[in-house]
Amino acid sequence: MDNLLVRAQNLSKYFTDSSGIHKAVDGVSLNIHRGETLGIVGESGSGKTTLGRTIMRLYRPEHGQIWFDGKEITNLNKGKLRPYRKEIQMIFQNPYESLSPRFTVGEILEEPLYIQKIGTKKERMDKALRLLEKVGLPRTSYHRKIHEFSGGQRQRIGIARALILEPKLVIADEPVSALDVSVQAQVLNLLKDLQAELNLTCLFISHDLSVVHYMSDRVAVMYLGHLIELAPKEELYRNPIHPYTKSLLASIPVADPERRNPYREPIILPEKPLYPPQLVNIGNDHYVSANMIHIKKFEIESYQQEMSYYK
Numbered sequence: 001m002d003n004l005l006v007r008a009q010n011l012s013k014y015f016t017d018s019s020g021i022h023k024a025v026d027g028v029s030l031n032i033h034r035g036e037t038l039g040i041v042g043e044s045g046s047g048k049t050t051l052g053r054t055i056m057r058l059y060r061p062e063h064g065q066i067w068f069d070g071k072e073i074t075n076l077n078k079g080k081l082r083p084y085r086k087e088i089q090m091i092f093q094n095p096y097e098s099l100s101p102r103f104t105v106g107e108i109l110e111e112p113l114y115i116q117k118i119g120t121k122k123e124r125m126d127k128a129l130r131l132l133e134k135v136g137l138p139r140t141s142y143h144r145k146i147h148e149f150s151g152g153q154r155q156r157i158g159i160a161r162a163l164i165l166e167p168k169l170v171i172a173d174e175p176v177s178a179l180d181v182s183v184q185a186q187v188l189n190l191l192k193d194l195q196a197e198l199n200l201t202c203l204f205i206s207h208d209l210s211v212v213h214y215m216s217d218r219v220a221v222m223y224l225g226h227l228i229e230l231a232p233k234e235e236l237y238r239n240p241i242h243p244y245t246k247s248l249l250a251s252i253p254v255a256d257p258e259r260r261n262p263y264r265e266p267i268i269l270p271e272k273p274l275y276p277p278q279l280v281n282i283g284n285d286h287y288v289s290a291n292m293i294h295i296k297k298f299e300i301e302s303y304q305q306e307m308s309y310y311k
């Protein structure tokens, strides 16, 4: 089996309004490997949600191609997409908005199974109860309604609902951003345990670098619709190359005064390039966006470095 679950090549999604065309996602290429969590980080408005929704094919991309589980899904129509709807599930920022207040938790959890005509009534109920247990809620939650739960508990229900169809990909879009700081860690730990236990493949979206660091194997940085840097998380946080990534990392509040950098310089952000930049592999599975001048300079420097070994 191919190790890649998702392959996105040169994806773009534009929105048009009276003021013109907004390139929310512009020429993004990335892969998601089976069993990994790929983090997407970037400021509000950088195109993270749009990228997630385009990969799920809630949007049809203007340009580019998407492969899911070995099949191209870029231009599939509604009917042909139906089987994929089951395979890709989303965990939303605000579970209260995404979960209907009129239904019981049991009904909310069983609805996707019902729609997909999976199992008997009893099997669906058993599955819902098992999932409630998995996300750390009492079985008695089954008969209760959403408004009876706290924010953290609602997000647990949101997670259970996303998992009930055993999706191949889970897209978690700012799943803890709406929660009190005190419960964020509990929900993140639950997600992390489930990732390990179920060997989930996740696209984990957040504006919060420390949250993304905690949850992800690899991290992709978005800036104004472009993917500008992508690397295994340790590599990215230790050795950021792009000035925007550097400025993002420099803005993480550091609690320990010993580790605060008093010489932190303000970084001048690059302008959005006219054309999507190319991602260049600089080694260690680390990709950085670059224009042709950067690439040539990098090639010359690596060449010089290589030559210096022989001196």
Ligand SMILES: Nc1ncnc2c1ncn2[C@@H]1O[C@H](COP(=O)(O)OP(=O)(O)O)[C@@H](O)[C@H]1O
Binding pocket: 015, 016, 022, 023, 024, 042, 043, 044, 045, 046, 047, 048, 049, 050, 051
């Ligand atoms: N449905 C939409 N219609 C018009 N513009 C949109 C829509 N969704 C997002 N955008 C615009 O696309 C850009 C990226 O938005 P979004 O993907 O939500 O960013 P993020 O999730 O990183 O905050 C923003 O400028 C936003 O205003």
Ligand SMILES: [Mg+2]
Binding pocket: 048, 049, 050, 173, 174
């Ligand atoms: Mg968003």
